[in-house]
Amino acid sequence: MNLVALAGGVGGAKLVDGLARCVPPDRLTVIVNTGDDFCHFGLHISPDLDTVCYTLAGIANPDTGWGRMGDTWAVMEEIGRLGGPTWFRLGDRDLATHLERTRRLQQGERLSEVVAAFCQAWGIKVKVLPMSDDPVSTIVLTKEGDELGFQDYFVAQQCQPEVKGFRFMGSETAQPAPGVLEALWGADLVILCPSNPWVSIGPILTLPGVREALMQKPVIAVSPLVGGQALKGPAAKMFRELGWQPSPLAVAHFYQPLLHGILVDNSDAMMAEEIQHLGIIPHVTDIVMRDEQDRIRLAKEAVTFGQAVREALSL
Template identity: 50%
Template structure:
């Protein structure tokens, strides 16, 4: 595959897709633009859940069974923290702490989040370009029937139990795309732009809320292919289906296509759902990504559809 590929991604599902892309494209030709709306400060540490998940997944360090954190993690810090009555609603593995401690330390020395992210990716031998959507803080806030919650409070502490009324991205209006983000979308060498099968409202919308990114996607010469997160009328994991219901949306690929209207040229849908009546150009495949082979198949489906639409 020649040409460059740009991916907009959240955490777990997007990381699987990027891993698939890395099997079929040269790493240096891949740019991942990562959601940072879930980033938060906790106990003075800086946690970037989606960047961290990409770092762990792409370097082979991810815990495959639990879907977050590191394989072979230890929990000595957390036990000691509990013994000191420290806040324990967010689990911090001992190895995971290295990213969370070094990130604010490097930022305090003057490096932007993008520089820190590039340093981490390079330290672990990742050849792709991994960019936060912005070096400026953008915080996803969930308006629920139990009040407004920061994303991690909703997602981790409350386990997505509160009913969602609306979502806002605090700070987005003043945020600038991180260096390289707009270039990766506009670059004439970019042959395909992929929106990962991440949650459109929680993981992709924060990226689109950064001024300039939506406009760049709409004007991009490369086809923009979105991967639907719906499989068999449900979301694969996470709160997508529950959230769509609470927002009054049908759980269908039409709704996904509508959500991305104006920026997306094609949609990859799962074979369980089919594409009857879907007006947008599309391709149908098995989008479940359990094995590395699955990830390669799904990545190829996106690249092939882009080639067809170019």
């Protein structure tokens, strides 16, 4: 069975890691959001790609969810001494990734080629694809009328501004990276990872051809919301500010009409019926990934559930 996972940052990376440990590597393709990518110190920084790759390589910082395990901070401390910006924390080893990525891009390599080279260096066997080789920038539109770059909103302003909407700058002209549509059309099951629907999965869905392919495939999601809260990040806050009661039901609504099934947490069991009314099959289980065992268990459960959904759809 060919699996495709769409993922953003931390939550998505954890599920992808679980999937990579329970399916053959040549059967899994991960398509990663690059809407959060930005330029800082002249470097091309791809937060979601790095979180997914560091996690798959077993070198992610388990405490922060971003950056490298056991990284040091010599460069950042020194930048602080020079009066430079330190709001976006760049560890020394993490910086090497950004420097080498930037160098390769400037030499004419495409982002997808850089990712492939890094995956090889890091011993990652599953295929990781950026959603696009073209720049797409998630812009957060605030109630105050500001248009904030995502990292400005997310890191510098710590998600404080009230959100009115989003704009994915560049998505009108951006093409899916080589392999993205091929993977989707070749998929037997697509899993939307527990990442922020608005700013992690959403940008991927805006790319030409992605929705069209997904509409022909069995698609399941793992809810990024548990008991009305996001486990990490501003997803619940965004749903609320945009007028939705944050819950797996809202997530299911969000992904309509392309979603066929959704894994929701035991604590949200009472919503199963309403989700079913949307024509989406709910699967109630423990979806919180506390450790590696949880990642593998949830990944297996998602695949098994996905197969059942696929059979039910006779797709």
